[in-house]
Amino acid sequence: MIFFASDVHLASDTPAITARFLSFLERARREAQAVYLLGDIFESWVGDEDLNLKAYQSVFAALRDTTSAGVQVYFMAGNRDFMVSDQVLASLGMIRLDDPYVLSTTTWQFVLSHGDLYCTSDIKYQEFRAKVRVPENQAKFLRLPYWLRRGIAAWIRWRSKGRRDEAQTRMITDVDEATVEDEARRFGYATLIHGHTHRPATHDHIVDGIHVERWVLADWSTERGEYLSWDDAAENIGVETPSLTRHSI
Numbered sequence: 629m630i631f632f633a634s635d636v637h638l639a640s641d642t643p644a645i646t647a648r649f650l651s652f653l654e655r656a657r658r659e660a661q662a663v664y665l666l667g668d669i670f671e672s673w674v675g676d677e678d679l680n681l682k683a684y685q686s687v688f689a690a691l692r693d694t695t696s697a698g699v700q701v702y703f704m705a706g707n708r709d710f711m712v713s714d715q716v717l718a719s720l721g722m723i724r725l726d727d728p729y730v731l732s733t734t735t736w737q738f739v740l741s742h743g744d745l746y747c748t749s750d751i752k753y754q755e756f757r758a759k760v761r762v763p764e765n766q767a768k769f770l771r772l773p774y775w776l777r778r779g780i781a782a783w784i785r786w787r788s789k790g791r792r793d794e795a796q797t798r799m800i801t802d803v804d805e806a807t808v809e810d811e812a813r814r815f816g817y818a819t820l821i822h823g824h825t826h827r828p829a830t831h832d833h834i835v836d837g838i839h840v841e842r843w844v845l846a847d848w849s850t851e852r853g854e855y856l857s858w859d860d861a862a863e864n865i866g867v868e869t870p871s872l873t874r875h876s877i
Contacts, residue, residue, distance in 0.1 A: 646686065656694055673711045675770050706824065
């Protein structure tokens, strides 16, 4: 069994979301062979010092327990936690993924992405994204005092407060359909899984006459969490074609 999740937005002031994520990891230890975390797992990440944040200690312990139990946990950076370093991932036993990433199972092929790469109509965001991913710019940011980096993150979060409310969600730029179609061609019409847009849905695209599915992961809140599962073994128990399944937690 494979689990997929994104946009958990763990933060010190959302203990209910933390509790849901801990339940998710507990379920993964019982049922999954691999977990793919596709970005924005943390509401913000400003440097390796965040490993010492008290509010995250239970999450870090659960991640270590999960990887120690033999579950492979993969991490893809989102637009809020792209500063998570290789050293942090190694300390938690997680494996970094490029964005996008091609996942081939025994019965199917997926393209995994955080999703913001496909919001190409938002030109200002794409310019900002490219700028903050430059290693020199990240190194400059990391030279700032930790308290200042935390303050900047808090200010950015304050500016986007309410973004996951219904009215604000409509304002988040969605993926560009032409970009999605180009991606489908580039990766052989594989099933696309992504988050970022906070618009959970399953889309059916017809690209060059070929049916391509696009599954959008939900963002997590104090009221609900969501993940997808895929089970190649379903083919061996009488299911003609395994399928993705949405789960609430």
